[in-house]
Amino acid sequence: MKSPKIAILYNTTDGHTLTICERIIYLLNQQDLFPELFEINHFDRMLGEYDLVLIGASIRYGHHHNNVIDFIKDHKEELKQVKTAFFSVNLVARKPEKNTVKTNPYVIKFFKQVTWKPELGAVFAGVLDYPRYGFFDRMMIKLIMKITGGPTTGDGPIEYTNWEHVEAFAQSIAKAVHASTTDHVEMV
Numbered sequence: 001m002k003s004p005k006i007a008i009l010y011n012t013t014d015g016h017t018l019t020i021c022e023r024i025i026y027l028l029n030q031q032d033l034f035p036e037l038f039e040i041n042h043f044d045r046m047l048g049e050y051d052l053v054l055i056g057a058s059i060r061y062g063h064h065h066n067n068v069i070d071f072i073k074d075h076k077e078e079l080k081q082v083k084t085a086f087f088s089v090n091l092v093a094r095k096p097e098k099n100t101v102k103t104n105p106y107v108i109k110f111f112k113q114v115t116w117k118p119e120l121g122a123v124f125a126g127v128l129d130y131p132r133y134g135f136f137d138r139m140m141i142k143l144i145m146k147i148t149g150g151p152t153t154g155d156g157p158i159e160y161t162n163w164e165h166v167e168a169f170a171q172s173i174a175k176a177v178h179a180s181t182t183d184h185v186e187m188v
């Protein structure tokens with residue numbers, strides 16, 4: 001039997017969204033699924049070639065990057081023809097009450113903005129890494145952390161990602177891609 005085709009399209013600024021994509025690929029490989037990975041700006045295939053398309057993107061100053069928003073808007077019709085999944089990476093998601101597509105404010109706003117909703121969705125907490133940030137970003141993130149009750153100092157990366165949550169999402173993708181109809185697909 002032909003192996004289902006999966007495309008993973010991502011956008012990242014500091015690399016963590018890519019790390020999550022790589023973990024998902026590793027987990028899917030264990031299920032005999034071999035996704036193709038593309039930085040979203042470099043995707044040069046037809047979405048219709050795939051059985052499932054996963055898009056992953058991080059938040060910067062309250063928004064997913066414009067290239068993700070534009071890609072989804074420009075490919076709305078093609079995205080309707082395939083099974084789709086999306087995950088967002090942000091620091092607000094370190095709070096358990098804000099780590100699902102139904103409770104994360106950025107994702108709620110994003111789905112409204114792009115008027116698109118994938119069959120599968122997830123929100124993963126990202127990385128806080130003060131030494132990596134320039135002066136302006138460091139000050140801004142400190143302020144955001146102060147307001148939201150997070151750490152305002154740190155001498156190395158603090159990773160909040162729940163890898164079990166990532167694994168559960170990868171399992172849902174494997175299940176969805178193997179299911180014959182989208183009726184079997186569940187939101188994470």
Ligand SMILES: Cc1cc2nc3c(=O)[nH]c(=O)nc-3n(C[C@H](O)[C@H](O)[C@H](O)COP(=O)(O)O)c2cc1C
Binds near residue numbers: 014063
């Ligand atoms: C300049 C900057 C702005 C950020 N703004 C937000 C924000 O508004 N809300 C939030 O929850 N996380 C915010 N983050 C946290 C990132 O979403 C988090 O670090 C994530 O892991 C980045 O993923 P990436 O490495 O794939 O870009 C910000 C991070 C940086 C560096």
